[in-house]
Amino acid sequence: MKLEPITWQRMAERIAGRLDDSDSPSWRRVGIDGAPAAGTGVLAGHLAEALRGRGRAVLVVGVEGFLRPASLRFEFGREDVDAFLGGWYDTGALWREVFGPTDPGGGGRVLPDLWDPVRDRATRSPYVELPEGGVLVVHGPLLLGQWFPFDLSVHISLSAGALARRTESSARWTLPAFARYAAETNPVSVADVLVRADDAGHPAWTGLP
Numbered sequence: 001m002k003l004e005p006i007t008w009q010r011m012a013e014r015i016a017g018r019l020d021d022s023d024s025p026s027w028r029r030v031g032i033d034g035a036p037a038a039g040t041g042v043l044a045g046h047l048a049e050a051l052r053g054r055g056r057a058v059l060v061v062g063v064e065g066f067l068r069p070a071s072l073r074f075e076f077g078r079e080d081v082d083a084f085l086g087g088w089y090d091t092g093a094l095w096r097e098v099f100g101p102t103d104p105g106g107g108g109r110v111l112p113d114l115w116d117p118v119r120d121r122a123t124r125s126p127y128v129e130l131p132e133g134g135v136l137v138v139h140g141p142l143l144l145g146q147w148f149p150f151d152l153s154v155h156i157s158l159s160a161g162a163l164a165r166r167t168e169s170s171a172r173w174t175l176p177a178f179a180r181y182a183a184e185t186n187p188v189s190v191a192d193v194l195v196r197a198d199d200a201g202h203p204a205w206t207g208l209p
Helices: 008-020 040-053 081-087 091-102 160-166 169-184
Strands: 028-033 058-062 135-140 152-157 193-196
Touching: 008 028, 008 040, 008 152, 028 040, 040 058, 040 135, 040 152, 081 169, 091 135, 160 169
Parallel strands: 028 135, 028 152, 058 135, 152 193
Antiparallel strands: none
16 A cells, blocks of 8 residues: 655645535535544644635534433443443434535534533534535544445554554553454545554655545
8 A cells, every 4th residue: 555645734735625626516524534542633624724725614523522421431331342332422413413414405504512521411512504515524533334424534544553652541441442443444444545644743645536
């Protein structure tokens, strides 16, 4: 697999250019997948800036805003790998509140987040109107293999060593979960674009399909 060194800003510009080439009046949906240590929000932020510079409306949604309540996440303990993989994120709410409104014929009224994991209560954030032709950027862990309707998917990959080094000590129990995700979902092959980011300051990517 050939990888090209690139900056995050240049990568975002290239992706924005590809999305801007579309004359479809419908919404475009981009998924940026990666463990928390991969910093998916960095690329999401650069991409949003690049798209807005091209006059495109953009909404960035982080899946950490769609965690389930603690009573459900921790039903089998605070460090249960199976629960983390299959029950921490409210995929039903993402389908209903984020992807459904941006389906063809949808109204574009998207809920940017649902649950505050720190206070463990609903955020009560207002809906955001994303006009047709706008771009929805969803980022965070475990996005692939869910059948989410992305027009373009990006996976930011870290080696096992880099992932372990850059994962906070309190979250290292999730490392087996990401190892399983890599083996069972194979995001490296599933994603349209692969980014290697062991050195966060010097990423490399496969380029656009």
